[in-house]
Amino acid sequence: MSDYKLAVLAGDGIGPEVMVEAKKVLAAVSNKFDLKFELNEYDVGGIAIDNHGQALPPATLKGCEDADAILFGSIGGPKWDNLPLEQRPERAALLALRGHFDLFSNLRPAKIYKGLENFSPLRADIAAKGFDVLVVRELTSGIYFGQPKGLEGEGEEEFAFDTMRYTRAEIRRIAISAFEAAQKRNKKVTSVDKANVLVCSRLWREVTEEVAQDYPEVELEHIYIDNAAMQLIRDPSQYDVMLCSNLFGDIISDECAMITGSMGLLPSASINSDGYGMYEPAGGSAPDIAGKGIANPIAQILSLSMLLRFSLNEVAAADAIDTAVTKTLSDGILTGELLTPENRDQAKSTSQVGDYVASLIA
Numbered sequence: 001m002s003d004y005k006l007a008v009l010a011g012d013g014i015g016p017e018v019m020v021e022a023k024k025v026l027a028a029v030s031n032k033f034d035l036k037f038e039l040n041e042y043d044v045g046g047i048a049i050d051n052h053g054q055a056l057p058p059a060t061l062k063g064c065e066d067a068d069a070i071l072f073g074s075i076g077g078p079k080w081d082n083l084p085l086e087q088r089p090e091r092a093a094l095l096a097l098r099g100h101f102d103l104f105s106n107l108r109p110a111k112i113y114k115g116l117e118n119f120s121p122l123r124a125d126i127a128a129k130g131f132d133v134l135v136v137r138e139l140t141s142g143i144y145f146g147q148p149k150g151l152e153g154e155g156e157e158e159f160a161f162d163t164m165r166y167t168r169a170e171i172r173r174i175a176i177s178a179f180e181a182a183q184k185r186n187k188k189v190t191s192v193d194k195a196n197v198l199v200c201s202r203l204w205r206e207v208t209e210e211v212a213q214d215y216p217e218v219e220l221e222h223i224y225i226d227n228a229a230m231q232l233i234r235d236p237s238q239y240d241v242m243l244c245s246n247l248f249g250d251i252i253s254d255e256c257a258m259i260t261g262s263m264g265l266l267p268s269a270s271i272n273s274d275g276y277g278m279y280e281p282a283g284g285s286a287p288d289i290a291g292k293g294i295a296n297p298i299a300q301i302l303s304l305s306m307l308l309r310f311s312l313n314e315v316a317a318a319d320a321i322d323t324a325v326t327k328t329l330s331d332g333i334l335t336g337e338l339l340t341p342e343n344r345d346q347a348k349s350t351s352q353v354g355d356y357v358a359s360l361i362a
């Protein structure tokens with residue numbers, strides 16, 4: 001009898017490569033903490049289009065519904081880029097899963113790890129001030145979920161539009177996620193918007209201010225997205241929790257990932273109000289490095305840790321993974337994209353990094 005049932009959706013590109021490493025780490029924690037997992041693997045994304053004619057086959061969705069949580073890899077790639085938008089893996093599978101399970105609260109924690117200070121692209125004196133930010137991104141509304149319209153009109157008058165739409169309730173619940181997180185961290189929320197031009201952002205500010213009344217010990221500041229993007233390079237140590245709408249959070253989280261040294265270090269949790277969640281690296285299928293055995297598996301491994309912590313409440317197992325990852329990085333067990341050209345010959349492969357993390361847990 002298993003303690004937990006997980007739906008494992010490795011997807012495309014580097015997804016299956018890094019998922020192998022997360023499963024090694026899961027085997028190590030299940031052994032150490034005497035936990036039993038039933039892992040059920042399903043096709044999703046481009047591979048599902050190839051095998052079943054659709055990016056999110058009914059069996060995959062049913063498998064996710066029957067599971068305690070979803071461990072997701074990444075999807076998409078050049079092979080499927082020319083499909084109509086509605087059939088593309090990104091919309092037809094990823095956004096569909098986020099919407100179906102109402103996974104509105106997307107947590108993306110980024111920090112410069114000990115030992116990686118010299119591998120951040122930030123200037124050394126700026127990196128030395130430290131960087132530890134949680135991006136709290138609204139994930140099931142905004143411009144991603146506003147009704148898209150097909151092309152209309154003709155010739156030079158032909159047009160397309162996407163709609164950004166937020167309700168008070170949608171803003172309120174993600175703001176609460178951010179304030180709850182800030183309360184457990186450094187008690188500061190920076191809300192990122194474009195309230196100088198967007199009416200959605202005006203509402204965003206108003207509701208965020210209302211929510212702040214319930215958290216008097218948490219400081220709230222507002223910043224425009226363009227300034228935030230700049231300030232993150234100038235002095236990212238000033239931020240703790242960054243609260244963002246769907247599109248702004250997508251952009252800011254990639255920037256935060258790169259400040260840490262690599263896209264391959266940023267995990268994410270996408271959670272609904274029942275605690276059910278999907279856990280995936282914030283980066284994509286990385287077609288440029290897929291199949292070479294060089295992808296960084298840390299984001300996938302940390303996504304597993306977030307799954308254990310947030311959906312299963314297996315805190316000791318999650319802590320063990322986080323500790324092992326921290327030691328792996330400070331021991332210099334690094335994939336090549338983190339390294340500088342001079343020391344790239346010391347790069348470890350995807351599986352060497354996964355083996356090392358797992359060995360520290362065993």
Ligand SMILES: NC(=O)c1ccc[n+]([C@@H]2O[C@H](COP(=O)([O-])OP(=O)(O)OC[C@H]3O[C@@H](n4cnc5c(N)ncnc54)[C@H](O)[C@@H]3O)[C@@H](O)[C@H]2O)c1
Binds near residue numbers: 018074264281284
């Ligand atoms: N959650 C997801 O499934 C997800 C997220 C983002 C992008 N995508 C999709 O992935 C495809 C490629 O998108 P993209 O190239 O814009 O973004 P990407 O995140 O896949 O890659 C951007 C850059 O980061 C690098 N990178 C990403 N993850 C890495 C890792 N683990 N280790 C080392 N380097 C890593 C890549 O090599 C590339 O140079 C697109 O189809 C996109 O829509 C999917």
Ligand SMILES: CC(C)[C@H](C(=O)O)[C@@H](O)C(=O)O
Binds near residue numbers: 090094250
């Ligand atoms: C693939 C894409 C739809 C997705 C997003 O924009 O949400 C990705 O970039 C992410 O950050 O999870």
Ligand SMILES: [Mg+2]
Binds near residue numbers: 250251254282
């Ligand atoms: Mg993104």
